[in-house]
Amino acid sequence: MSVRVGILGATGAVGQRFIQLLDDHPTFELAAVTASEESAGKTYREAAKWRVNTPIPDDVAEMTVGATTPDDVPDDVDLLFSSLPSGAAAEVEPDFLEEGYVVSSNSSNDRMAPDVPLTIPEINPGHLDLIEVQRDERGWDGALVKNPNCSTITMVPTLAALDQFGLESVQVSTLQAVSGAGYSGVTSMEIIDNAIPHIGGEEEKMETESRKLLGTFDGTGVDLHGMDVAASCNRIPTLDGHLENVFAETEEDVSPEEAAAAMREYPSADLPSSPDQLIHVFEDLERPQPRLDRERGDGMQISAGGLQETEAGLKYNCLAHNTIRGAAGASLLNGELLVEEGWV
Amino acid sequence: MSVRVGILGATGAVGQRFIQLLDDHPTFELAAVTASEESAGKTYREAAKWRVNTPIPDDVAEMTVGATTPDDVPDDVDLLFSSLPSGAAAEVEPDFLEEGYVVSSNSSNDRMAPDVPLTIPEINPGHLDLIEVQRDERGWDGALVKNPNCSTITMVPTLAALDQFGLESVQVSTLQAVSGAGYSGVTSMEIIDNAIPHIGGEEEKMETESRKLLGTFDGTGVDLHGMDVAASCNRIPTLDGHLENVFAETEEDVSPEEAAAAMREYPSADLPSSPDQLIHVFEDLERPQPRLDRERGDGMQISAGGLQETEAGLKYNCLAHNTIRGAAGASLLNGELLVEEGWV
Amino acid sequence: MSVRVGILGATGAVGQRFIQLLDDHPTFELAAVTASEESAGKTYREAAKWRVNTPIPDDVAEMTVGATTPDDVPDDVDLLFSSLPSGAAAEVEPDFLEEGYVVSSNSSNDRMAPDVPLTIPEINPGHLDLIEVQRDERGWDGALVKNPNCSTITMVPTLAALDQFGLESVQVSTLQAVSGAGYSGVTSMEIIDNAIPHIGGEEEKMETESRKLLGTFDGTGVDLHGMDVAASCNRIPTLDGHLENVFAETEEDVSPEEAAAAMREYPSADLPSSPDQLIHVFEDLERPQPRLDRERGDGMQISAGGLQETEAGLKYNCLAHNTIRGAAGASLLNGELLVEEGWV
Amino acid sequence: MSVRVGILGATGAVGQRFIQLLDDHPTFELAAVTASEESAGKTYREAAKWRVNTPIPDDVAEMTVGATTPDDVPDDVDLLFSSLPSGAAAEVEPDFLEEGYVVSSNSSNDRMAPDVPLTIPEINPGHLDLIEVQRDERGWDGALVKNPNCSTITMVPTLAALDQFGLESVQVSTLQAVSGAGYSGVTSMEIIDNAIPHIGGEEEKMETESRKLLGTFDGTGVDLHGMDVAASCNRIPTLDGHLENVFAETEEDVSPEEAAAAMREYPSADLPSSPDQLIHVFEDLERPQPRLDRERGDGMQISAGGLQETEAGLKYNCLAHNTIRGAAGASLLNGELLVEEGWV
Incomplete structure (x- = not known):
């Protein structure tokens, strides 16, 4: 069929x-x-x-x-x-x-x-x-x-997993691959031995799209999620795979272990291209890395790692293949x- | 003499x-x-x-x-x-x-x-x-x-400029050059077409050193500054120049324009290797960039840019030459x- | 079995x-x-x-x-x-x-x-x-x-295909990936925005091994092939895949078209890991390229391209995956x- | 004045x-x-x-x-x-x-x-x-x-120094920086973790311009130099500085030491932007390298190195800053x- x-x-x-x-x-x-x-x-x-x-x-x-x-x-x-x-x-x-x-x-x-x-x-x-x-x-x-957007989709599954604890605010910095700008979007002179701390429109996309994705559909429209989201977007000399640093605050206290468990257990979908597990959480603080981890689940799995407590909440990193999952x-x-x- | x-x-x-x-x-x-x-x-x-x-x-x-x-x-x-x-x-x-x-x-x-x-x-x-x-x-x-530490020194001058508004919390993500790890610290296989979301000990250094630098010396010791600092440190395929995304919250409301003015006006020192102006603030949202801006002031000037309001405070970017100023x-x-x- | x-x-x-x-x-x-x-x-x-x-x-x-x-x-x-x-x-x-x-x-x-x-x-x-x-x-x-050696094996299949025309001399320049030096062989400070025109022992390996591979086994030993081989070996900021520029002189005149046909028709072996076709020859002068072509034949196929006449013979380029085929x-x-x- | x-x-x-x-x-x-x-x-x-x-x-x-x-x-x-x-x-x-x-x-x-x-x-x-x-x-x-052209000018001073021994043929492979193609000439997707074995028109320029530069002006026109030149041109992920591998044959036998001496002694010009010495010759086989040596003589000096004998003549490497000297x-x-x- x-x-x-x-x-x-x-x-x-x-x-x-x-x-x-x-x-x-x-x-x-x-x-x-x-x-x-x-x-x-x-x-x-x-x-x-x-x-x-x-x-x-x-x-x-x-x-x-x-x-x-x-x-x-x-x-x-x-x-x-x-x-x-x-x-x-x-x-x-x-x-x-x-x-x-x-x-x-x-x-x-x-x-x-x-x-x-x-x-x-x-x-x-x-x-x-x-x-x-x-x-x-x-x-x-x-x-x-x-x-x-590719930078939004990298982060949102991890936020969805944390929302059971009541997401209140999210600050996110992205390290984005050049392929996100299309084949000719970033010249080699711009990016070799360099990084660019701005991608036009990207921060707004992350800040608004994430609230719609986690919002509530009431039959007639979507109520945006109430969390604050602030994003800083950077382009780096990497071909594929967006890496993001997230700082998240939740209503309830949540330990890094509970957060990791919530991510690991977040259900995937039963569709041909869905990965078996939606979010893979690394123990190794050096992971995920774009080149080593972007192909996980044929490029459809989200990776996370580096979960640690901060004074205000949690920090962690996440990654997805920006031209496949993203x-x-x-x-x-x-x-x-x-x-x-x-x-x- | x-x-x-x-x-x-x-x-x-x-x-x-x-x-x-x-x-x-x-x-x-x-x-x-x-x-x-x-x-x-x-x-x-x-x-x-x-x-x-x-x-x-x-x-x-x-x-x-x-x-x-x-x-x-x-x-x-x-x-x-x-x-x-x-x-x-x-x-x-x-x-x-x-x-x-x-x-x-x-x-x-x-x-x-x-x-x-x-x-x-x-x-x-x-x-x-x-x-x-x-x-x-x-x-x-x-x-x-x-x-x-090089990653601390990149950020602290901008924080010092903002502290007149009462710094309460700082979240910072770094995009750090490979030279910070020394000549043999990062192999080419590790970093080409990649990024590494962890640098051993770096986050702790940023979180503690910044509070000592902005602390108060009372004649017998230094009282650490009371702000919360949370850092996520990343290595990227750049030779020299650390770029950092800062999210800062202050007691008093401060607009991006006031913050930029405070940075520009922050006094330099009258020493042979001090730059004429300590912090250069760019209007262009795409700056500072490591390769284009790390040499400013013979590598001793701090660059900042991208100042924007968030729900909770301010976000901006800063940069310094990590093996010279850093x-x-x-x-x-x-x-x-x-x-x-x-x-x- | x-x-x-x-x-x-x-x-x-x-x-x-x-x-x-x-x-x-x-x-x-x-x-x-x-x-x-x-x-x-x-x-x-x-x-x-x-x-x-x-x-x-x-x-x-x-x-x-x-x-x-x-x-x-x-x-x-x-x-x-x-x-x-x-x-x-x-x-x-x-x-x-x-x-x-x-x-x-x-x-x-x-x-x-x-x-x-x-x-x-x-x-x-x-x-x-x-x-x-x-x-x-x-x-x-x-x-x-x-x-x-990986740099030898990249070139020798194409030379074997040309030897029916009587190989007399070969000059070859290599553009070699960092993985050839092992995981820690080349530091990032050495190679980002750079190239290194020397790889210890590599030139001698190409010059001698190629003559043994194309030599004649007479039952007791191998007579080295009589061709002159001169190699210049360079390391470039590429992860995998050695690209080589070959200048070859043969006894008989051979056109680029004949050379391409000889390469395409050179037989593969009937072993599980042999590619169906040993040498893929591109018409597009911009190919082969390391990132685009190193995975051909699961990394076991040799690629060639850019065949052109010179005053003295032929020039062309070849490529192989250095840690798989090489x-x-x-x-x-x-x-x-x-x-x-x-x-x- | x-x-x-x-x-x-x-x-x-x-x-x-x-x-x-x-x-x-x-x-x-x-x-x-x-x-x-x-x-x-x-x-x-x-x-x-x-x-x-x-x-x-x-x-x-x-x-x-x-x-x-x-x-x-x-x-x-x-x-x-x-x-x-x-x-x-x-x-x-x-x-x-x-x-x-x-x-x-x-x-x-x-x-x-x-x-x-x-x-x-x-x-x-x-x-x-x-x-x-x-x-x-x-x-x-x-x-x-x-x-x-930038790739021609990198090589020609070294050839001029060798021409006293009667240049007969030259084979050259280039490793060219992206800046040679202009600010937008090479996209990042084309060149990161890659190399491109062709630059449109570049090989012809090297093959013809070098013969005109070393040709003889007889009052009415320039007789091209009689040497054969064959070039293979490659783009690599380097910002500035063209590195070239030269194989040269001369009428008279010339040792690497004599060739190095001829290069070192080749006179510079008495003009404001001429370097004191036209060609710097390295003993270290790993030099010249683009990032380390392109700035020599404020970007106006030619570097050479790796001089070695081959069966047919000499091989060596040379380098120049392609957007300054070139x-x-x-x-x-x-x-x-x-x-x-x-x-x-």
């Missing part, structure tokens, strides 16, 4: 990850790839500067790239993944939604819109029901679901949830 | 920086270099694997390296700089102090000892008077002064203060 | 690769791991600082590490892989050979000894018959087989050949 | 180096900076994304940027430095030459034109007399002089020669 899927923006860095992840997928069958006007009509091999370290799957290499319009996507495609730049996504995603497509989108536009579910399947699957509100308000036959894999997992819940 | 100085542990990474900084010094004249037993008797050129990117000064290259004992240091040397590993320093520094030498030490041993001044000349020069207590208690003719330059500056204040 | 194997020097960087490669091996079963005296008696998990980016196989993690002496290796182990430092290997390998073990060794000692086969299974499998000579001369019941995988493949040919 | 100079293309990476180098220049006074239409009318501070690690000189920061047309350059400017992209340079340089400006250009267009001097002042200053031919043929009042400094030095020889 396979589901025919398409990728909007298939030639970029996240698009290439989608193709890599879909290559072995048990139920999704890739049936359409779109890109910009200039690429339309070329084979995928011609259109994409393939930069993932596994070869292009042969069948995908020979697929014809379409333009990113509903006309160029076959009608029997049931689910679209979107990795368009947010400006382009804001323009063209509505066209697909009007035509009735279900779109699982990694693009940052509309993530905080009140009628758009922002979802991590292991964290807030129930928010998917916002689709009803969305259809009512927008008159769409399709459905738009977003996954959060981008293409996140959308894919939302796609799997949409199928599971009967929206596709 | 020159002062004859020596370097204990002159062949290591910090020792090489001492030599580089002393090369042009207006009043200090290098008269002795010591290293381990195996190096004793060799010329400095033979003994050191010189790795600084300016050539060894010719006269230093031909100096004979002594062993690190008072016997191998000429009597007319007035001031010693110590960049020994802390274990070795703990053993041999007392020998020099008993012989009456004044030692400005970068080694981490004894920094928190109640009778040892831990000093940044622009911040707490008055703590130098602890030397009286030290001499009383230890019976030394000499004097031992310490400078703080190590050799810090000891040198303490040496200048010792001369200025008449201890040498 | 499994073969019980052991690893001498199992905790180092190459030893860890052996364990990773053996984890899925169709016929080899890991039955013994040895390391230095200090590690003996510990579990492998305790003894090794595991740094490969897949977890330690559970059964290996719980194995007890032995000392590197025949007494600590079970008698029913049929084949040993050696990744000892060459000094240690020179001392202890003979002990195992006297006891009758067959040793496939990656250590550099004895590679050029006249009675030791230096073998790449796809290139000179017939040299294995030197074992007869070796046993006669040394009185060993076992057998010692060596694989070449070290652990090379020994493993020799082990497979030893089994196939009935020496085990 | 100062000379008023201007920079065409002053906001780019090489343009910023020009400004840095001119800041302390004894005789040149910066009087005009030009850039693209969009930048015209802005202050230099606004127009340039300043990325050199010394601050913008205050007076330059406040200069108004002109468009790159003769109208926007004051008439009393005597000498122009051009660091335009080669396409733009090919279009606009003639406009300035017709107006009578003397242009010392780093752009690659027209380097091999028969009537354009391609000059390194220490190597072939006499080629400047081609300007007479150029004026005759083109009817220009001005004069156009080019410096070679670009802005090269043009600057040609400007100094133009003044010295009376062309300005």
Whole structure:
């Protein structure tokens, strides 16, 4: 029982990850790839500067790239993944939604819109029901679901595990890999022997998206979680894997051991791309490290470590693969949830 | 009126920086270099694997390296700089102090000892008077002064500037350069395309030393500052320059503009190696950056930027050159203060 | 029909690769791991600082590490892989050979000894018959087989393909990854934003080993190939994968197209770890690249590209994964050949 | 007696180096900076994304940027430095030459034109007399002089020193820094943990420019040197400094010692920016290294090392700072020669 899927923006860095992840997928069958006007009509091999370290799957290499319009996507495609730049996504995603497509989108536009579910399947699957509100308000036959930003998704599962103790405030510093900015986003002159203490819009995303993800859906909308979140985002000379230092304060006292247990026991989801265990907690204070740990659970597991008490609460570190769990894999997992819940 | 100085542990990474900084010094004249037993008797050129990117000064290259004992240091040397590993320093520094030498030490041993001044000349020069207590208690003719750890010194000047508003709590994440671990401290396999979220002992140093530096000297000892400090320390693939993200809470409300003004106006010291302005504050949110800004003020200026409000207080970034302002330059500056204040 | 194997020097960087490669091996079963005296008696998990980016196989993690002496290796182990430092290997390998073990060794000692086969299974499998000579001369019941150095093995398959045109001279420059020096071989201060134009002993290895590999075995010894080889070896800030620029002159004229065809058609071996195609030749002048191409054929394929004419002959580039094809995988493949040919 | 100079293309990476180098220049006074239409009318501070690690000189920061047309350059400017992209340079340089400006250009267009001097002042200053031919043929009042490509200039001084022994063939492999491609030329995703074995057009430049530089000017044109040159060019993850491996064959036998002596004794020029010694030769086989040696002679000295015999001749390594000696400094030095020889 396979589901025919398409990728909007298939030639970029996240698009290439989608193709890599879909290559072995048990139920999704890739049936359409779109890109910009200039690429339309070329084979995928011609259109994409393939930069993932596994070869292009042969069948995908020979697929014809379409333009990113509903006309160029076959009608029997049931689910679209979107990795368009947010400006382009804001323009063209509505066209697909009007035509009735279900779109699982990694693009940052509309993530905080009140009628758009922002979802991590292991964290807030129930928010998917916002689709009803969305259809009512927008008159769409399709459905738009977003996954959060890569730096948000790295931290939120650990916060979800701690929220049983009453999260009050979170301060987080990120050490983010260059792939998060896309293939050409960070030049080598900018980052070799360097670090950049600012990523445009990233801090706001972490501060708002995390409160929506941990918020409460009441049938008509999502009440944001009441915790304070303050983020400082840094780019460092690492290829893949975002590492984050979290300082968290909770209503109840919680020891590092209790926090570790809460993270280890936080349930995963029963979806094809979910890891067996959602959060792996290291005892070794030197872990997690981007290069050694980003591939855990095929890039879908969250790692944590360094749990220690502070005067005010807890500090710890967490890590995720930013272009798998933090981008293409996140959308894919939302796609799997949409199928599971009967929206596709 | 020159002062004859020596370097204990002159062949290591910090020792090489001492030599580089002393090369042009207006009043200090290098008269002795010591290293381990195996190096004793060799010329400095033979003994050191010189790795600084300016050539060894010719006269230093031909100096004979002594062993690190008072016997191998000429009597007319007035001031010693110590960049020994802390274990070795703990053993041999007392020998020099008993012989009456004044030692400005970068080694981490004894920094928190109640009778040892831990000093940044622009911040707490008055703590130098602890030397009286030290001499009383230890019976030394000499004097031992310490400078703080490189990650501490990067942050403390900005905290000193903010303390007029009543510092209550500080959370800090560091992005530290590999040179902080010495020439062989971090292997290339450990750090290329990676980051390490732990540096042994570093977090404790930041949490305690900062409270001593901003503490109050009452004539007999230093009362630690009452603020809470929590630190998360990371190593990243950068050669020189520690970048830090600070979240600070103060008793009084302070706007980013007031905080920036307080930093800019914080006075520097009138010593040869002090920068004209102690803290440079950038408007550009992308600065400071290690590679672009670590050389400011010949490596002795602190840079700050990214000042923004949070729910709980302020966040900002700061940066310093870890082997100049954070190590050799810090000891040198303490040496200048010792001369200025008449201890040498 | 499994073969019980052991690893001498199992905790180092190459030893860890052996364990990773053996984890899925169709016929080899890991039955013994040895390391230095200090590690003996510990579990492998305790003894090794595991740094490969897949977890330690559970059964290996719980194995007890032995000392590197025949007494600590079970008698029913049929084949040993050696990744000892060459000094240690020179001392202890003979002990195992006297006891009758067959040793496939990656250590550099004895590679050029006249009675030791230096073998790449796809290139000179017939040299294995030197074992007869070796046993006669040394009185060993076992057998010692060596694989070449990582920088040699990257280039030799392409030279073997060109030798039908009569190789006369080869000039080669290497861009070698840091993992070739072992986990602690290159410090981060040495190599970030840098390159080092010398690797001790490496140039001589390339110049001599390549002539032995392409030499002729006449039943009693190997006549070295008559070509001139000159090598310049460089270390660059890359983790894995040696890239090499080759300038080759041949007796017969050969066009880039003929050279590419000769490489593509050069036969692989029919062994479990041999790649389907030995040499992949890229048309794209920008390939091969270490990060993108080192994993081809599970790290066992050689890549080539950039074939162009020069006034004097040909130039081209080649690449291999230095710790798989160039070290652990090379020994493993020799082990497979030893089994196939009935020496085990 | 100062000379008023201007920079065409002053906001780019090489343009910023020009400004840095001119800041302390004894005789040149910066009087005009030009850039693209969009930048015209802005202050230099606004127009340039300043990325050199010394601050913008205050007076330059406040200069108004002109468009790159003769109208926007004051008439009393005597000498122009051009660091335009080669396409733009090919279009606009003639406009300035017709107006009578003397242009010392780093752009690659027209380097091999028969009537354009391609000059390194220490190597072939006499080629400047081609300007007479150029004026005759083109009817220009001005004069156009080019410096070679950064990878060419790194090697040619060492070849010039060896040419007394009769250079016959040269094979060279380069390890080139990312700054050679301009600020945005190489993305971080392309080069971290990687190397790229091709740089478009670079090999041809080395192969042809080196023969023109060492060629003979007979009053009407330059006879190219008869040696064969074959180059393989690689990009590596280094910021500044090109390292090159050279294999050279000469008519006469020459020992490494004789070659080193020839390099050391090769005369420098008596110009403000020439280094005291043109080529520094290291005994240490591990030198030169980009990060440690690129700043020698304020970035204007060539370093060499690793001289060794091969079967066919010599091998050695050389290094130069690619954006100083290899670009802005090269043009600057040609400007100094133009003044010295009376062309300005």
